[in-house]
Amino acid sequence: MIKFIDHPLIKDKLTRMRKSETQSTKFRDNLTELTQLMAYEVTRDFEVNTIEIDTPICKTKGYKLKNNITIIPILRAGLGMSDGLKSLIPTASVGHIGIYRDEETLEAKTYYCKMPVNIKESITIVLDPMLATGSSAIAAIDILKKDYKPLKIIFLCLVASPEGVKKLSEKHPDIDIYGASLDEKLDGNGYIVPGLGDAGDRIFGTK
Numbered sequence: 001m002i003k004f005i006d007h008p009l010i011k012d013k014l015t016r017m018r019k020s021e022t023q024s025t026k027f028r029d030n031l032t033e034l035t036q037l038m039a040y041e042v043t044r045d046f047e048v049n050t051i052e053i054d055t056p057i058c059k060t061k062g063y064k065l066k067n068n069i070t071i072i073p074i075l076r077a078g079l080g081m082s083d084g085l086k087s088l089i090p091t092a093s094v095g096h097i098g099i100y101r102d103e104e105t106l107e108a109k110t111y112y113c114k115m116p117v118n119i120k121e122s123i124t125i126v127l128d129p130m131l132a133t134g135s136s137a138i139a140a141i142d143i144l145k146k147d148y149k150p151l152k153i154i155f156l157c158l159v160a161s162p163e164g165v166k167k168l169s170e171k172h173p174d175i176d177i178y179g180a181s182l183d184e185k186l187d188g189n190g191y192i193v194p195g196l197g198d199a200g201d202r203i204f205g206t207k
C-alpha cells in the first residue's frame with residue numbers, strides 16, 4: 001500500500017519546509033508537526049485491546065494499543081521525525097539504523113544497527129524524511145526482514161521521488177509506504193526535485 005496523505009495543514013507546513021529561507025529551528029518544528037499529522041493516518045488501523053479502567057465516577061471500558069510499536073529512524077535525517085512520533089506513542093520503543101552510501105560502489109552500507117529486544121513482537125515504523133533513490137530504505141528493510149522479522153513494516157517519509165517509490169515498492173511489495181508529497185523526479189546528484197534540499201543539513205544546521 002502506498003499513500004500520500006492529502007491535508008491542508010500538511011501542504012502548508014511542507015511548503016514552509018521547502019522554502020530555502022526557512023531556518024533549522026522552524027524546519028525541525030515543522031518536521032515534528034508534519035510527522036505527528038501523518039502519524040494519525042499511519043496508525044489509523046492499529047488494533048486495540050479492551051481494558052477495564054476506573055474513572056473517578058465508575059468502572060468503564062477503555063482501550064490500549066494491542067501491539068508494541070518500534071520507531072526506527074534511519075540516521076541521520078530520520079532522527080528529525082522520531083521525537084514527534086514518540087510523543088504521540090510514548091510506549092513505543094526506538095531502534096536506530098545508520099546507513100551511508102559507498103562513493104565507489106554507490107551501494108548502501110550499514111554502519112550501525114541497534115534494535116530493542118521486543119522487535120519481533122513489534123509493528124515497526126521506519127523513518128526517513130526523503131525517499132530519494134530508495135537505496136537506504138531498501139537496505140534498512142532488508143536488515144529488518146533478515147535479522148529481526150518484526151510483525152509488520154511501515155515506511156514513513158515526507159517527500160518521495162517516483163523513482164524511489166517504484167524501487168522500494170518493487171523490492172518490498174509487502175510494506176506500507178506513507179508520505180506527504182510525491183515530487184517530480186530525482187536530479188543527477190540523487191536530490192529530489194523540487195524537494196527541500198539536504199534534509200539532514202537543514203535539520204541539524206550543518207550547511
Ligand code: URA
Nearest residue numbers: 132191192197198199
Ligand atoms: N536526501 C536528502 O536529504 N535530500 C534529497 O533530496 C535526497 C536525499
